[in-house]
Structures are given as C-alpha cells and as structure tokens.
Amino acid sequence: MDHLPFGYDIVEAVKPKLLVELGTYRGLSYFTFCQSIKDHDLDSICYAVDTWQGDEHVSLNTPYDDSAYLKVSEHNREHYHGFSYLLQMLFNEALNVFDNESIDLLHIDGYHTYDAVSEDFNNWYPKVKPGGIIMFHDITARIKEDFGVWKFWKE
Numbered sequence: 001m002d003h004l005p006f007g008y009d010i011v012e013a014v015k016p017k018l019l020v021e022l023g024t025y026r027g028l029s030y031f032t033f034c035q036s037i038k039d040h041d042l043d044s045i046c047y048a049v050d051t052w053q054g055d056e057h058v059s060l061n062t063p064y065d066d067s068a069y070l071k072v073s074e075h076n077r078e079h080y081h082g083f084s085y086l087l088q089m090l091f092n093e094a095l096n097v098f099d100n101e102s103i104d105l106l107h108i109d110g111y112h113t114y115d116a117v118s119e120d121f122n123n124w125y126p127k128v129k130p131g132g133i134i135m136f137h138d139i140t141a142r143i144k145e146d147f148g149v150w151k152f153w154k155e
Contacts, residue, residue: 014104019107020106022049022108022124025072026071031075046080052068105132108120
C-alpha cells in the first residue's frame with residue numbers, strides 16, 4: 001500500500017498521455033493512477049493489460065476467479081469511462097496494440113519470476129517513449145523462492 005501515494009503523485013508530475021499497466025488483478029495500483037488522472041483533469045489514456053486468469057503468485061493469499069475481472073470492469077466503467085480501457089489478453093498479445101515509443105508511463109506488475117520480468121521489460125521497452133518511465137512492482141518482495149523482480153531490479 002505504500003506505493004499508492006507514489007503512484008498517484010507520479011501521474012500528476014509526469015502527466016502521461018499514455019499509461020499502460022501490465023498485470024492489474026483487482027486494480028489497486030491501476031485505479032490509483034486513474035484517480036490521479038481524474039482528480040487532476042489530465043488528458044491521458046490508460047490501458048490495463050491482464051488475462052484476469054491468475055497465476056500462482058497472485059493467488060498466494062486469495063483465490064482467483066472470474067469475479068476479479070467483473071469487479072474491475074464494473075469499477076472502471078463507473079468511475080473512469082472514457083479514458084481507461086481494459087485489455088483482457090496476454091502481455092505479448094497486447095504488444096501490437098501500441099506503437100513503438102508511444103507509452104509515457106509503463107507499470108510492470110505481471111508474473112514475478114526473473115524470466116517473466118525480464119521478458120516483459122525487454123518486450124515492452126521499445127514501446128516506451130524516450131524519457132518515458134518504467135515502474136516495477138514488488139522490487140523488494142521475496143515472498144516465494146522464484147520471485148525474481150528484485151533480482152532483475154538489482155541488475
């Protein structure tokens with residue numbers, strides 16, 4: 001939860017035209033970004049990319065079922081209609097939705113193994129504008145042995 005005020009503030013500071021989040025689950029971080037855009041009346045478009053099918057990392061504390069997507073979709077429609085879009089697909093499938101050097105702010109919060117984080121970064125880096133920002137979630141988390149975000153971040 002400590003990252004939410006940072007996420008809110010960085011959106012206000014950066015004023016991204018295009019914000020993309022990889023891995024949304026229940027939308028906590030994503031909707032914080034969206035709320036900042038709404039509160040500051042920014043001219044931004046946001047995309048949340050997720051399958052909403054779950055993985056072993058996201059399901060550590062809570063079971064993952066179809067209700068996650070339905071709740072996120074409903075909340076998105078009620079509060080952020082017009083600038084926020086949900087792409088229910090794999091990250092690699094969403095690559096062709098975005099032009100190279102088009103994303104101002106990219107938040108990577110997908111599968112947390114080293115290989116997955118590395119793949120997400122390498123695949124999506126060309127989509128970020130020069131001077132754009134890439135944020136990673138859980139850079140200090142070592143909840144499971146195969147959590148690798150911290151390893152990637154350390155490199």
